[in-house]
Amino acid sequence: MDPTLYDFIGAEIKTFHREAPWERLKVPYKQLYNLATSKVPTNSSSSLEGIHRDHSNAWRFWDSLTLTVFKIPSEWMKEDSNKLYNLWKPLHKYGDISYMRFLEPSENGPTTTAVVRFFPIPRVPFWQPFNEIQIDRMVFKVRVDPYMQNPLTRQSSFSTVGSRYNRFVQLPLFSMTIGQSYLDKLVPLFGHESGTKLHDILLLVDFKNKRFILTFKRIVENVVDEYRLDFYFRNIVDDIGIDTENSRVSLSFKYRLPPVLFRKDVLGSETKLRKVWSSSNLWRRQVDVVPSSNSTLPSESPVQLLSYANAPLGRSNMAVFSYDIRNKQSEEANAIFLGELEKFRLKSRMCKISVYSIDDYFARCALLYSNTNISHIVLYLLEQCLSQHALSEVDLPVLLDGLSTLKEEQAIAFLKNALASEKPLHKPTRETFSKKLTFFDPYSTSSMHIKKIVLTPTTIRIMDDSIELGNRVLRKHIKFADRFMRVQIADELTKIKLHSDNSNCEAVFARVYQLLNKGVKIGNRVYEFLAFGNSQLREHGAFFFASTPEQNVEKIREDMGDFSEISSVSKYAARMGQCFSTTKVIKHFPVEIAPRNDITRNNNCFTDGIGMASFSVLRCLSVQIDNDDLLPSAFQFRMGGFKGVLGLAPPTKLEYHQGNLVFPRPSQDKFKSPHEDLEVIKISRFSNARLNMQLITLLQGLGVETDVFLNMAKHQLSELNSAMTNKQKCILMLRDNVDENRSSLTMADLIQAGYLERNDIFTRNLLNLYYEWVLKSMKEKQRINVSNGAYLLGVADETGSLKGHCDDALLSIPEIFVQVTNNHPEAEAFSNKRTRTTIIKGLCIVARNPSLHPGDIRICRAVNCSNLGHLKNVVVFPTTGDRSVPGMCSGGDLDGDEYTVIWEPSLIPKRVNYPPLLEATPKRAAKFLKTKPTIDSVKEFFIYYMKNDNLGVISNAWKAWAHDLHNNPDGIYGNVCLQLAALHSQAVDFPKSGVACSMPRELRPKQYPDFMQKQQSRTFKSETAVGRIYQYTVKFHKKNEANWKFDPNVEMVYDDRMKLPKYKSDYRQIATEVKGRYDFDMRALMNRYDIGSEHEVYTAFILFNDEMKTSVNEFAVREEIMLLYDNIKKCYKKEYFEKCGLPDNSNDQDIRDRIDSAVAAAYDVTYDQRSHSIQCGKEFPLISFPYIFVNVLCRIAHLAAVSN
Incomplete structure (x- = not known):
């Protein structure tokens, strides 16, 4: 095995292995490393005396240099002045200024102070010898403060010992080439080997942010442009290759994703507008290396993978950097650079770099x-x-x-x-x-597959087809299914949304405009923009369609419905998007529409989004969606231009149940449409309530003691540990904490059937995954299960029985009705599926996610109401009173919103019903046009939304300020938190209202609590309930993480009970065939959401990686995965039994034996494939297929127990 640089860190000087890189480089690594690091001043002393020491030459060894400039006229900070431009203009000629800011002067003070940071250090000490600078004939005293430089950063390396490493290393490059790896050679696409002339090439190694920063200048028609390429360490694959020739060193590495490209704006005009400025404001994202005058001009042709540009960076996956080590500075930088890379798992090896040149690439x-x-x-x-x-x-x-x-x-x-x-x-x-x-053709006729691509600033990634549950448009035009395409716009990481302010990303937005306006060409088809749904817009995605002479995008949009009465472009787009909601159509079931009026009072709509349906409609729906629970009391739907929720009509009024009737309301009627099918999005179901970071923060601010939350967290983790080794406790825990997907109930059934005791690896890993998911959720989201609580779909009291909110009352506590399923009355009730319900009574917390304002938490009284006994697993809100209760819960309504209801006495706050935030969002959508919206205005709105999508930034700022009691002593009641709550409400409604919001600079956090895990920012230890829970969970996780490790790649243990069914051989071939298609769809779903294991899809307990969790709405993604996988399970159950010639259930014993045999055959095929892969050393096949038949597996286990 080739030695690495790490082998030489502890070696004696001049002692080298013969084949190591350093043997050829002839560089005494240890000597140079010690020499370079010993010259760097440290910051160990906190004494201010150091300011007066002689640092005339010490600055030369710093990464950056900070000047404090004194007695600047306060007039420079006024609106009509040039602000920081007054400093930037005379000083930027000495080097690159990375940061500037004015310090706020004392009240009415004539002067102020400024901080100016150079990075890298300036070329000359222009402030010497008198520590002063001259600007416009004015002389200002300056100070070079060594305690602001931080030349070395201390951080734990990958060894067990703390390691010092330089934050930055600079290397002037002789040449740079970027290209494609081909036969282990480099096909040059840009740079020296391709004939591109570049100037002033500099490699900066940013160890803090774990990236290579490459800057260079290019001259085109006498115009000089400076560019920057960022290569992140995490994208580098394999080792770094080292090639040497005399004193020249060449480094090569391959990467998964293209580098991030910027061009520098040298005018510095933004400094005229700011009191705080960073050099990042100068760098503009680019899509190609083109002259600055053309960088923001959209192309007139469709976007395509292989362009004819002069720098196809998006097609590159390999880079080569060459530099000389003749001078002392390069030797020192080289020693530090290569040695420090070892600590980031970037090992190096000797590798001859060969070039594969082609003259006709384009x-x-x-x-x-x-x-x-x-x-x-x-x-x-x-x-x-x-x-x-x-x-x-x-x-x-x-x-x-x-x-x-x-x-x-x-x-x-x-x-x-x-x-x-x-x-x-x-x-x-x-x-x-x-x-x-x-x-093997993996596509099943049971599922729908749609093409998908991801557009990044520099390239297109054509992904595996996306599995679709279906929507109205796709079902209507099913014969053109292969012409539909999902397009998502993302950063180079492909999973991360583009985040930037309007000014530094214009070239990228020009590329997006090109996509929307001209389409995307793949093969011989051009896919044109069609429309986008609300969830797609939030993820910066849309549907495209490749037109034919018979069908085109205009005809499809016309067929959706009549949107001519809509005057707002945002609502126009949202109404079209309504047709793309993921739904399941209720087949062969025509319904009769009987409209009802909304219940309104005091300009409040108490039935906003909610209608009614007859008993026969609910019964048919329950059968068609294979609901094994109670008859659902409500469901979210789409029908023509109607949307929202339909609840079970009161049974006391017989006229509501004389036929297949639905009773929509005007608040549900959004546009006119010819489509009459009833489509279902989701049904009402019980799941447990969970506290999260926002709820805990608000409840603590409202008076709930810190120890209440901490004790709940400790109890849950203690119970979790106990349950891992005790079958009965495990079943009780899973029954007591029902998730939205009801996966915990499925796991409880498998454990009850003895699969865990028999070391069934799938069941064991499901439990280990649950353990890891609970810990991860508590650590990152502070998610705590509340047994005395539920997460329920909201509906309206159609009988008018409940007392509503009264504005005039001194303490108004409205009434609600809650009747929930009892999943754990006693252990022996599990297997026979007896369903019991409980009516909740007493004070309850009612909240909607997200909640950021103290008034978003409402206290209600749950009562027993005989007129509402037909409604189960929903929360019923009153239709009486002065205000709508859902509307006071962070602006909620009843068109599909779900609410957290908690009746745990210890969580009822001391401060009850703080005034709600009611007017944060405009009631009417903004109008961007004087005329009616057009599809072109919809495209413009899409880009406008991308530019102003600040929801995540605002949410994170609120988290930081709410816990920063040093800078915001009033917490959630502080003015800064109340402002952010109002902005957040506005940002949530931005897709529909069209009203964008930006976060003022003064609302940006000054520091972050430890639980936000902002490693590269100023952090503090939070002493709030959330902080205490985070700190306890981290310690608990470290202590117990090795005990129950989730590891899907282990060998299966055969369950002898599968030998019992006697007809297995009849179904093995069918099982192999159907499992192959199921595995393909499972992998496609895993790839679509970047999920690491099938167990996560099976349960929806997704262990989001760091990149995903910061860029997606985890709850929305989990909900979408639940819907898609639920459809996959149902489709493959149906397909498998149909191919086997069997029903999915029967009372006939012989048929039941054959059903059991078919499922046992699927188990045997899975076991054989897994065993074969282990013997051959191949990738492990998926094993979840037989477990979609949970009921049959449990029956086989029961029969085996009886026979024994």
Whole structure:
């Protein structure tokens, strides 16, 4: 094995292994490393005496240099002055200014002070010898403060010992080349080897932010532009290669995703507007290296993968940097640089760098879009292979020629095998195409697959097809399903939304505008913008469609409905998006519409979004969606232009139940549409209430003691530990903490059936995953289960029986009705599925997520009301009183909102019903146009939303300020928190209202509590309830994490009870075939959401990685995954039993034996595949398929127990 640089850190000077990089570099690493680090002053002393010491030369060893400038005229800070530009203009010629700010002067003070930071350090000590500078004939005293430099950062390395490392290392480069890895050589696309002339190339290694920063200048037509490329360590694959030639060193590395590209704005004009300024304001995101005058001009052609630009950075996956080590400065920087990289798991090895030059790269790219001899599906798959670097455009002449000689089925098999291969296929020959290849067709007729791409600033990533539950538009145009496409706009990481202010991302937004206006070309089709749903907009995504002579985007939009009466572009877009809601249609069940009026009072709508349905409608719905629970009391729906919730009509009024009747209201009627099918989004179900960071923060501010929350957290973790080794406690815990997906009940059934005792690896990993998910949720979200609580769909009291909120009352406590399923009356009741309900009485907390304002927490009184006894697993709100209770819960309504209801006495706050936040969001949507909205205005609104999407920034700021009691002593009642709560409410409604909000600079946090885990920001230890829970959970996790490790890659243990069914051999072939398609859909779902294991999909206990959890709405993603996977399970259950010629259930004993045999056959196939993969050393196959038949598995276990 090749030695690495780490081997030489402790070696004696001049002692080297023969094949190590340092043996060839002839650099005494330890000597240089010690020399370089010993010269750097440290910050160990906190005494101010250090300011007066002689630091005339010490600054030369700092990463950055900070000047404090005194007695600046206060007039420079006024609105009509040039502000920081007065400093930037005369000083920026000495070096790169990274940060400037004015310190606030004392009241009416004539002067102020400014801080100016240079990074890297300036070229000359312009402030010497008198520590002063001259600006516009004025002389200002300055101070170089060594205690502000922080030249070295102390951080734990990957060893057990603390490690000092430099924050930054600079290396002037001789050359730089970026290109594609091809046959372990470099195909140059940009830089020295491609003939591109670059100047002043500098490599900056930013250890703090774990990235390489490459800056260079390019001169085009006498215009000098400076660019920056950021390569993040986490994207680097394999080792760093080192090649040497005399005194020149070349470093090479491959990366998964393209670098992030910026161009520098040298004018510094923004400094005229700011009192605080950072150099990041100068860097503008780019999509290509083009002259600054053309960087923001949208193209007139569709976006495509292979462009004809001069710097196809998006197609690169390899970089080579070359530099000299002849001078002392480079030697020292090189020693530190390569040594420190070891601590970030970037090992190095000797590697000869070879170049594979081609002169006609762009001509080869053009071949892809001029080919007419190959079908679209083959061209699409070819382009997908190129986008994922499974194939290279270098081989396009050979690839296109070879594919044209194959039949379509053979070409598809060739390309899908290339996609599935672990290594890229380079330099194919005629023999490559002559091989007979087969590829299992994974697509099931039971599920819908839609094409998906991700557009990033520099490239397009063609993803695996997206699994769809279905929506109205897709079902209506099912014969064109292969022409629909999901398009998501993301940063280079592909999973992260673009986050930037309006000014530094114009070139990227020009690319987005090009996409929306001109479409995207893949193969020989151009996909055009169609529309977007509300959830898609929040994730910066939309639907596209490739038009045909028979069907196009205009016809599809016309078929959705009549939107002509809508005058707001945001509502116009939202109403079109309503047609793309993920739904399941109730088949062959026409309903009669009988409209009812809304209940309104004092300009309040008490039935906003809620209607009624007859008993027969609820019964049919329950049958068609295979609901094994109680008859649902309500469901969220779409029907034509109607949307919202329909609740079970009062049974006392017989006229409501004389037929298949639905009773929508005007608040549910959004537009006119010819579609009459009843579509279901979700039904009402019971799940346990959970506290989270926001609720805990608000409740503590309202008077609940810190120890209450901490004791709840400790109790839950203690019970969790006990349950892992005690079967009965485990079952009780899972029954007592029902999640939205009811996965805990499924796990309880499997454990009750003895699968955990028999070391069933799938069940064990489900439990271990639950353990890890609970710990992760408590650590990151402070999520605590509340047994005396529920999370329920909200409905209205149609009988008018409940007392509502009264404005005139001294202490108004409105009434609600809550009747919930009791899942754990006694252990022996589990298996026979007896359903019991409990009516809640007494004071309750009612809240909606998200809640940031103290008035969002409402106290209500749960009462027993005989007129409402037909409603179960919903929270019924009053329709009497002066105000709507849902409206006071952070602006909620009844069109599908779910509410946390808690009746735990210890959590009832001392301060009851603080005045709610009612007017934060405009009631009427903003109008952007004087005329009616058009599809062009919808595209503009999409970009406008992307530019002003500040919801996450505002939410994080509120978290920080609410716990920063030093700078905000009043906590949630402080003016800054109340302002942020109002802004957050506005940001939540931005997609519908069209009213954007920006967060003022003064509301940005000064520091962050430890539980937010902002490692690169100023943090403090939080002593609030949330902080205490976080700190306790971290200690608990460290102590117990090794005990119950979630590990899906372990060997299965065969369960002998599966030998009992006697007809298994009849179904093995069918099981193999259907399991293959199920596995494909499961992997597609995992890839779509970047999920690491099938267990996470099966339970919706998603262990989001750090990148995902900061960029997506976890609850919304979990909800979407639940819907999609629930559909997958139902489809494959149906397909499997149909192919086996069996019903899914029967009272006939022989048929039941055959059903058991079919499921046991699926188990056997899964076990055999897993065992074979272990023996052959292959990737483990998925094993969840037999567990979609949980009821049958439990029955087999029961029969085995009886027979024994």
